[in-house]
Amino acid sequence: MNTVKLAYKPVGMLLGAASGMLAGAAFKQIWKATGHDEEAPGATDPERGWQEVLLAATLQGALFAVVKAAVDRTGATTVHRLTGTWPS
Numbered sequence: 001m002n003t004v005k006l007a008y009k010p011v012g013m014l015l016g017a018a019s020g021m022l023a024g025a026a027f028k029q030i031w032k033a034t035g036h037d038e039e040a041p042g043a044t045d046p047e048r049g050w051q052e053v054l055l056a057a058t059l060q061g062a063l064f065a066v067v068k069a070a071v072d073r074t075g076a077t078t079v080h081r082l083t084g085t086w087p088s
Helices: 003-033 050-083
Strands: none
Touching: 003 050
8 A cells, every 4th residue: 555545544534524523513504594493303303394304414414425525635635736646
């Protein structure tokens, strides 16, 4: 395994954790800003309907995927610029 790829593994893990926290915070703000309750509904919340539960899950999943991809791509691009090797 390439040294750059091996060295990138812990960086990638830290970026993944950071992207999860960033996406979670962004989701909470977006959920509140769209006029919903402070907390998004869970799948088993008996007080919420199907539409609200599925809307929350869709928004949360899409946001997490976009933030993770953006953070991962930025990290890989930065490593490539610094080392000349893509850390795939």
